[in-house]
Amino acid sequence: AQSVTQLGSHVSVSEGALVLLRCNYSSSVPPYLFWYVQYPNQGLQLLLKYTTGATLVKGINGFEAEFKKSETSFHLTKPSAHMSDAAEYFCAVTFSYSSASKIIFGSGTRLSIRP
Amino acid sequence: KAGVTQTPRYLIKTRGQQVTLSCSPISGHRSVSWYQQTPGQGLQFLFEYFSETQRNKGNFPGRFSGRQFSNSRSEMNVSTLELGDSALYLCASSLGGSANYGYTFGSGTRLTVV
Numbered sequence: 001a002q003s004v005t006q007l008g009s010h011v012s013v014s015e016g017a018l019v020l021l022r023c024n025y026s027s028s029v030p031p032y033l034f035w036y037v038q039y040p041n042q043g044l045q046l047l048l049k050y051t052t053g054a055t056l057v058k059g060i061n062g063f064e065a066e067f068k069k070s071e072t073s074f075h076l077t078k079p080s081a082h083m084s085d086a087a088e089y090f091c092a093v094t095f096s097y098s099s100a101s102k103i104i105f106g107s108g109t110r111l112s113i114r115p
Numbered sequence: 116k117a118g119v120t121q122t123p124r125y126l127i128k129t130r131g132q133q134v135t136l137s138c139s140p141i142s143g144h145r146s147v148s149w150y151q152q153t154p155g156q157g158l159q160f161l162f163e164y165f166s167e168t169q170r171n172k173g174n175f176p177g178r179f180s181g182r183q184f185s186n187s188r189s190e191m192n193v194s195t196l197e198l199g200d201s202a203l204y205l206c207a208s209s210l211g212g213s214a215n216y217g218y219t220f221g222s223g224t225r226l227t228v229v
Contacts, residue, residue, distance in 0.1 A: 032215045043119070043205055043220030051215065090158065094215050102148065102171050103218060105158040 002027050002095045006106035014114045019063075019078040021109050023091030026072060033074040034092040034103065035065055044090060050074065061085070086113045117142065119221035121206050127227045133194040136224045140187050140208030146170075147189040148218065149181060152203040161204075164189055193226075201228045 007022040025031055032051050036044040048059025055067040061084075065076045074091060091106040120139040128134050140147050148171075149161040160173040164183035181191040187208075193200055203225050207218035 034217055036220075041222075041225075043121075043222045044207075044218070045220070046217050049217050102160050102163055102173075104160070105150075107157045 002093075002104065004091055004093050004104055004106040006089075006091050006109050008109055009107065010110045010112065012112040012114060013081050015083055016080050019076070019081045019085065019111065021076040021089050021091075021111065023065075023074045023076065023106060024072055025074065025091075025093050027093065027095050029095055032094045033065075033067060035059065035063070035074075035076050036090045036092060036105075037061075038088045038090065038108075040087075047076070047089075081111075081113050083113050083115070086111055119206055119208050119219050121204075121221035121224050123224060124222065125225045125227075127229060128196050130196055130198060130228055132196050133192060134196060134226060135190055135192045136204055136206075136226075138189045138191075138206030138208075138221060140189070140206075141210075141219055144208035144210050144219070145187055146209040147183055147187065148207045148209070149189070149191050150205045150207065151175075152205055152223070153201075158205070161191065196228045198228050200226065202226060 003026050005024045034049045035047040037047050038044045047063050048057045050057045050067045058064045063078045067074050088108045088110050090108050092103045122137045146165045148163040151159045162181050163171040167183045178194045183189045203223045205223045207220045210216050
């Protein structure tokens with residue numbers, strides 16, 4: 001079955017430290033991959049997406065992610081964490097080029113930033 | 116450019132009642148999808164509408180229904196509310212009618228069933 005797995009429901013890092021949020025997917029067809037961020041009592045905001053082409057994708061707020069087909073991974077990174085990065089992050093995929101495809105979300109990773 | 120607008124932001128209903136939530140997509144977006152978000156189940160897909168037609172449906176009981184109007188605005192309805200329906204309901208619109216473009220989400224409607 002096609003699925004998305006986010007490793008670690010909660011990640012805590014110090015301000016200024018590297019942020020690494022892990023995402024793996026399973027799919028028999030090429031995926032489109034997304035990272036979304038959700039702040040408290042808000043909807044989800046698109047951070048970045050991978051469709052085709054360059055495997056290293058840069059997004060907003062200094063985040064980037066690398067698509068590694070051999071590892072079926074799409075991990076999210078940021079070199080230096082800021083207090084404002086505290087939020088919940090969702091990895092998501094679509095598995096079909098069909099116009100009727102839906103996005104499947106991972107279970108989310110809550111990122112906490114220590115002063 | 117206006118974003119995705121969901122109304123109301125908060126609702127409190129009693130078990131057995133019904134509720135209607137509204138979503139206005141970004142101008143020009145013809146696809147509207149609905150998700151239910153709960154702490155235990157995460158984000159679960161409810162349904163997707165495109166050009167007034169339901170194209171995709173998640174695994175929810177028939178108490179959950181929706182529709183889309185000719186101006187792309189969408190409503191979802193939940194009848195005979197249960198305590199377990201308490202959740203954040205998120206609407207998302209997509210350009211080009213495909214989820215592959217990514218979604219733009221509204222801020223959600225927080226439904227509490229008592």
